[in-house]
Amino acid sequence: MKKYLTISGVAIASALMLTACGGGTPSSGPEAQKAQSAGGDISKLISINEKDPKDLEQGGTLTLALGNIGPDFNGFSNVGNSSDNTALHRPIDGAGTWGCWNFDYDGTATPNKDFCEDVKSEIKNGKQTVTIKVNEKAAFNDGTPIDVKTFENTWKMLQGKNKDIDIVSSGAYEFVDSVKAGANDKEVIVTTTQPVYPLDALFTGLIHPKVNTPEIFNTGFSGNMHPEWMAGPFKVDAYDAAAKTVTMVPNDKWWGAKPVLSKVVFRQMEPSATIAAFKNGEIDATGGRTLTRYKQLEGTKDTDIRRGQRLFAGGLNLNAKRASLTDVAVRKAVFAAVDREAIRKVRFNGLNWEEESSGSMMLMPFSKNYQDNYPVKESGPEAASKILTEAGYAPNSTGIMEKDGKPVAFKITNFGDDPTSLATTQTLQKQLQAAGMDVGIDQKGDAEFGKIIGSREFDMTISGYTVGSDATDAVKQYYDSKTNENGLGDAELDAEIAKLSSIEDNAERNKAAMEVEKKHMAKYYSMGVVMNGPEIQFVRKGLANYGPSLFKSLSNVPDWTTIGWEKK
Known part of the structure; x- marks a missing residue:
């Protein structure tokens, strides 16, 4: 099951994620890094300060921030399906998040x-x-x-x-x-x-x-974590709904390896608040995936910067059930209007991160089974306008494309208060406006992400999902007409999807999944990849076994029993 992610610089990414010592990097900026293509060396994308747990200080506290804590804590439901909720549950509920x-x-x-x-x-x-x-x-x-x-x-x-x-x-x-x-x-x-x-x-x-x-299942976890139904190396010590804080301590009923830490604290914070909180020593790690955040965080005393690959795919998340986007021609025009490279330049400006345009929601470009399925080859305002014109749209008196008296008008929901994230959204807005669409911005707080996305209260967002190492689950979640949140698909594609799980050969099965994605994208235009991006974590010096971990972690922690502090 893939988890929803924003592109904000602070949300802890789930399965698919993202070093220097002392007080940060030189003013020239972070060390250059490239995404890996098929067959690339993924070890370059991992940075966790790996240490043997027995060599660490036994005990200690780790405090981290999340964009939202609750209000729904069931990660198996649509409302609870977010990377923040998964990150919160990892230490306390290995049963629910790792299982077998x-x-x-x-x-x-x-x-x-x-x-x-x-x-x-x-x-x-x-x-x-x-x-x-x-x-x-x-x-x-x-x-x-x-x-x-x-x-x-x-x-x-x-x-x-x-x-x-x-x-x-x-x-x-x-x-x-x-x-x-x-x-x-x-x-x-x-x-x-x-x-x-x-x-x-x-x-x-x-x-x-x-x-x-x-x-x-649907409502029983609203405002209630139900720690009694969990099993993991830590347990909930306190949940303060008003302060949006969860405190965890080692679970005396846990039968597996005992954790190094004696306490873990998660605090809900808006992105801007995490910068001061990290610099003041209130939290022990925070993301620096935008230039704004990076520059504000660099130079912080006793800090390591750990860089890697963020296991994320997305950017164009369209709600095809909203009246303004039910017409596939409008959605296709959105895909065509987007200059993905220009958006990435805004998003990754100053981070010395390079990547080619990705074309799959299901696999990372470094996967040997990856293929580029992005459905539009000609892009720009003229290409988008042509699509709308051929579908019967024409400019009205204000220059907005409309059909049957209904203009192409919708909003992009932007979450959080990070300036780079807002600039990214504004860049997309201008690209769509240049194609004759009336596009506004609906600004929301980070804490509202889970509710708005889960209940589908948006037209379009720059968000996406975590990316796994195998496409079999994702192809059903995203492209089966009975499963995907837009209800888009058809019997032919559904039949192809149903056959996938029975293909034993990994390469053959993933190739078939990729072909389904290619057909679905070219027919329905509901989700498109603008970026994958880096994972950049500013980490309190001395924190071991934490950082960009690729598929081994959904929250920068490969193993909650081994994370801890180096001996002083």
């Missing part, structure tokens, strides 16, 4: 032995049987064992049959035929109606058996 799987920097999945000690797959007569050996010690904080009932409930809540359950995507769960106990309740036997690949498409995240109705 761990991921290496390159995206390779292996069983997460804290929960699933072994996962085996067998194909017989075209049917698949997956046998999962669950850790005997695995249990939720309320004492409920993590066993076959957990896996059965996860399947039933996410399979998509009950349309009242507001899931993001049914993914591979719709192909699960049964979940039953084997020799005992800690042996889970999963059978499928067709083979499912990759295996980590199933049970990357587990749902407590008590979350078993649409009401609990």
Whole structure:
């Protein structure tokens, strides 16, 4: 399941993310860095100050900022599906966020032995049987064992049959035929109606058996974290809804590796507030992915700057259900009007980051299975105007293109108060206006991101999703007509998507997924990639095992049990 991200310089990116010592870098600017193309050296995109946990100071506090905390804490629902919510849950809910799987920097999945000690797959007569050996010690904080009932409930809540359950995507769960106990309740036997690949498409995240109705799933986490339904190395010590602060301490019920830190604090803050907070020592890390933030943060005493790749794809996020954007010709004209390179120059100005235009929402350009699927080859105001003219639009008395008395008019919702992010939005606005569209800006706070995006209260945003190492889940989430948030697609593409999970060969399956994306983009124009971008983290000197981590982390923390402070 891919998580929503803004392009702001402070939001902690989920799965797909982004060094210097002392007081920052010289005034000439950050060290030059390029995105990696297919086959590139991804080690250049990782920077975490890796240390053995046993060599670190035992104890200590880590304080981090998030753009929003709540109000909905169910990461499996559309309203709770955000990178900030995932980052908040990582330390306290490995069951809900990692589940059966761990991921290496390159995206390779292996069983997460804290929960699933072994996962085996067998194909017989075209049917698949997956046998999962669950850790005997695995249990939720309320004492409920993590066993076959957990896996059965996860399947039933996410399979998509009950349309009242507001899931993001049914993914591979719709192909699960049964979940039953084997020799005992800690042996889970999963059978499928067709083979499912990759295996980590199933049970990357587990749902407590008590979350078993649409009401609990959809609204039961509104303002309520339900820590009793979690399981992880830390536990919630305090949640202050008024102060928007969550404090965590080591979980005495955790059976896995014990964490180094004695306390973790997350605070909700607007981007501008995080700059002063970091410089004053109130928080221990913050993003510097825009020039404005970078220049304000550089020179901060006792600071490391850690740089890498942000695992993000997006920029053009259109709400095709809004009246102003229901016409595919308008959406196509938006794609054509955009000068992506010019937007990236504004966004990455001064950061010494170079990347070519990306053309996939599902894979990063350094993936060996990547292909450029961006659907428009000719761009600019004239190309966009031509598309609208051919669709029956013409300039009105004010120069705005309109059809049947309805002008092409909509707003771009911008989140947060970062000047570079606003300048990026204004650049896009001007490009669209040059093509004869009446485009305004709807300014919102960072804390409103989850609610507005989850409830689809926008025309267009410069936002996108995290990017995984395999396209199989993403192609269904984004392009299946029954699943994607715009409801765009058709039976032919849906049939192609349904076949993907049964293709065992990784290269063949991803190639097929890429072809689906190519066809969908060229027909429906709902999401387009303007940028991937760097991950740049300003980090308090001495913090170990934190920073840009590619697929090993959704929040710059590869492992919450190993993060800690170097001995002084």
